[in-house]
Amino acid sequence: MQVITREQLIEKAVSLLAANTVSCVLGWSRGEFDYDVSPAVFRSEEEVRRNFVWNDFCGANMSKYLISKASGVDGKILVFLKPCDTYSFNQLLTEHKFDREKVYVVAVPCDGMADFRLIKKVCGEGIISIDSEDAILKVKTLYSDSPISVPLTDVLAERCKNCKSKKHVAYDELLGEDGNVLESGRFDEVKKLEAMTAEERFEFWQNELSRCIRCNACRDVCPACTCEKCVFNNPSSGVENKAAANSFEEKLFHIIRAFHVAGRCTDCGECSRVCPQNIPLHLLNRKFIKDINEFYGEYQAGEEIGLRAPLTDYTTEDIEPCEIFHRRDTDA
């Protein structure tokens, strides 16, 4: 259950369209089911009223779509951003990826989004519809006579359980009330992994990453992955169009993907959300964030516009790579 209702967002979008403040709307569109909400551009009041949705499955981060959508538009584009999306928004502005003047941001408070995979675990397959009432999801399925009630807190996406902030860091207009930056346990999982032995860690990642089918969804959805030409589209890489022969060959892709966004990743968790194989990719990104915080000072990408990313910066007193391990071995 979200504080702001779908109707409120629709009225906001319609009134801004009518007043010609914006010429189109970037938001969440109805999918085939209640849980497969997808991003879309709405150009008229009629389209907004028919297809716009705002429910517990609007996890998609709209910031990245501004890169392609904001440039071609007459006037301004309206975009709805949740707190975590505004961090990506600022980070993209820092990197001059689109024109701030072309965008009208309406900030929407968020109570956390549900992960439909977790709902399927509870309710089984064959979900027909999902309604929400006071933080309880009513799930109707093909195989049960009455709707199954699931508390939203039980099926929250991982990133929302460990929400880092309910505060919007950028907006033109705010609906409802703004929250605060939260203390979250988002590094707990990383710490658990760090405490394991190298063999255990290898086992863990082998198990996770060997499921990768290289669909590139994590790359395509990532608001920090904005290169026009990607190293992984290189046909002479030697691995393009070849099936993995042993089980841990996609690690190069995953290490480099995480490395390319290190210091710019706002930890929005989109990579893990879109992964069809349910690989906890955010654990790679969070490792980099944790290391950067530990060695180069606390840093939250996208907190302000114009911050310098830690890996494009240095001090003469930086820690030596060998000291990192030395420090960890002596701590342990």
Add this chain to the structure above:
Amino acid sequence: MQMKEHKPLIVAFCCNWCSYAGADLAGNNRLNYPAEVKVIRVPCSCRVNPMFVLRAFQRGADGVIICGCHPGDCHYVSGNYYTRRRMAMLFSMLDYLGIEKERTRIEWVSAAEGAKFAATMNDFVETVAKLGENKRLEDLRCK
């Protein structure tokens, strides 16, 4: 039948302005270092993309070492400071994925330190030889 002894393959990225000349000096001074070390000359240690390191492992290297100028002595003023941050992050990530941390190393070797170059390489080859073949980061498609 006796098993063939495994000789580790080491890729050493050496900065043109320091370690590469250091390797030269080691040769001139008749200092030995193992032939398994394959030196790749780069204009600055900062030129080494993390992808290079992983590509080397993917294609069968057993260890990768990056040699650059001592911090503060970079020919391009600040290149090696960036390398230091970048590689610290990369090595830490490899360790996080369960790759043996001894397989990667960064060492600052100036053009005057031929002896240090040879000693570093001897030590590194010995360490990597103990670990045996790199199985965790190899990619059979590239071999």
